[in-house]
Amino acid sequence: MTGEYADVRTGIVGLGNIGHHHADRLVELGVPLVGGMDIAPDARSRFADRYDVPVYDDCHDLYDEVDAVVITTPNKYHEEYTVAALERGCHVLLEKPLANTLESAERIADAAATAEGTVKIGFNNRFLNAVQLVRNRIDRGKFGEVTHVEANYVRRRGIPGRGSWFTRREISGGGALIDLGVHAIDLSMYLLGYPAVEEVSGVTRSEFGDRDDYAYLEMWGDDSGPEAFDVDDSASAFVRCAGNRTVSLEVAWATNRPATHEFVVRGTEAAARFDLLEGDLTIHSASADGPDHLLDTTVETSENDTHADEQRAFFDAVTTSRDIGGDIEDALTVQRIIDGIYRSSEGGHTVDPADAEP
Incomplete structure (x- = not known):
């Protein structure tokens, strides 16, 4: 694969409808989609059939293969998968909201403050x-x-x-x-x-x-x-x-x-x-x-397409370290x-x- 984002191997955590929505745009953008993770066998099977990539039931197995992840799980699980990704040095695009509770959101923010990877929250409507x-x-x-x-x-x-x-x-x-x-x-x-x-x-x-x-x-x-x-x-x-x-x-x-x-x-x-x-x-x-x-x-x-433009901005930030807004601080305020x-x-x-x- 060639293109400006071809070196950013990317996976998706949470393989429901919004996960497919993001995956379609990753493919269109020329980002290498290298795998997905979900705890539901049916979701893994549908994703593997559609995108012809490996799927996992453990996020750590996916994180071994990627540079960046898009996390689209239900809110309660944002902290678990985001903190684990940051600890592995992955870049993270996390669907809104930051978490299901303020306490969980603050723990994600604490992890992001010392992480090496870029972390952005999915406020896609900003790109309208x-x-x-x-x-x-x-x-x-x-x-x-x-x-x-x-x-x-x-x-x-x-x-x-x-x-x-x-x-x-x-x-x-x-x-x-x-x-x-x-x-x-x-x-x-x-x-x-x-x-x-x-x-x-x-x-x-x-x-x-x-x-x-x-x-x-x-x-x-x-x-x-x-x-x-x-x-x-x-x-x-x-x-x-x-x-x-x-x-x-x-x-x-x-x-x-x-x-x-x-x-x-x-x-x-x-x-x-x-x-x-x-x-x-x-x-x-x-x-x-x-x-x-x-x-x-x-x-x-x-x-x-606000999600496509959001992804483009995220990968620009990953590849150039340019600040695009949508940071943890804003999400924590929300x-x-x-x-x-x-x-x-x-x-x-x-x-x-x-x-x-x-």
């Missing part, structure tokens, strides 16, 4: 062309001071299959908040410049997933019924950061309202509104140049915000994410 256009305008001062982000990631009916690991708190760490909210929180903080977080207030709800009469329209996997659901299916939250910068958050797997994936980024000179899934982007501003008037500019963006929202909801009051008990 609309997001990159907004970030570019922010960096050039076109928005003035960016002060607030309205973040929406709301499905009308879209709970993952009840009984899958997504709906089991012990494995996932939570529901819609830790699944969809992690993307919305990272994007918001990314566009604000990741200011220090001062306080978090939020409410998480379980209003649909535990119902016998849930309208099964969109799910990933079979439905095992309400007894197999013990996580949140929506969350509303507010994050206050240094300099009076703020984030308002709405995320849901299921609600009685139209779906929305709209983000609004407000600045003192202009604002942006974009759709996270469609990529539609509009810039809003006002002018007193001539008669006072408002300006709404539609920006035509090109569609891009994890602290998520933990803070859950604690705020449980306690019924605003919390400081830094006050979490070890």
Whole structure:
């Protein structure tokens, strides 16, 4: 195999749907896919048949053969496989979130701090062309001071299959908040410049997933019924950061309202509104140049594969040691915000994410 990444032998840990999704893009990118690992025999068999590579039931056997790994396991197992990879000197691209609990996320961060390998977290939505256009305008001062982000990631009916690991708190760490909210929180903080977080207030709800009469329209996997659901299916939250910068958050797997994936980024000179899934982007501003008037500019963006662009950036970092962002520090901040929202909801009051008990 030839190409700029041909020397980075890469494996995948976790051979489910997202593992195949990453594997397809590795092949397209010209990265040598040399193996996969999963504890499930059926998953190993499907992966071996599709990609014609060795598969293993022990991560250490895979790590003997690779320079880098993409880890796509359920959240509970992120720590186990990531720390083991770092101890072997592997580069790691870890799917979001950092972990299923704050304590586990902090242990991963501690391991990464002394590791030789590059570690990046799978915040692929940062690579959406609309997001990159907004970030570019922010960096050039076109928005003035960016002060607030309205973040929406709301499905009308879209709970993952009840009984899958997504709906089991012990494995996932939570529901819609830790699944969809992690993307919305990272994007918001990314566009604000990741200011220090001062306080978090939020409410998480379980209003649909535990119902016998849930309208099964969109799910990933079979439905095992309400007894197999013990996580949140929506969350509303507010994050206050240094300099009076703020984030308002709405995320849901299921609600009685139209779906929305709209983000609004407000600045003192202009604002942006974009759709996270469609990529539609509009810039809003006002002018007193001539008669006072408002300006709404539609920006035509090109569609891009965010996971492919994320992988390309990761392997650029591996081969050139160039910082691409998406670091452990950002992911740990997101994890602290998520933990803070859950604690705020449980306690019924605003919390400081830094006050979490070890």
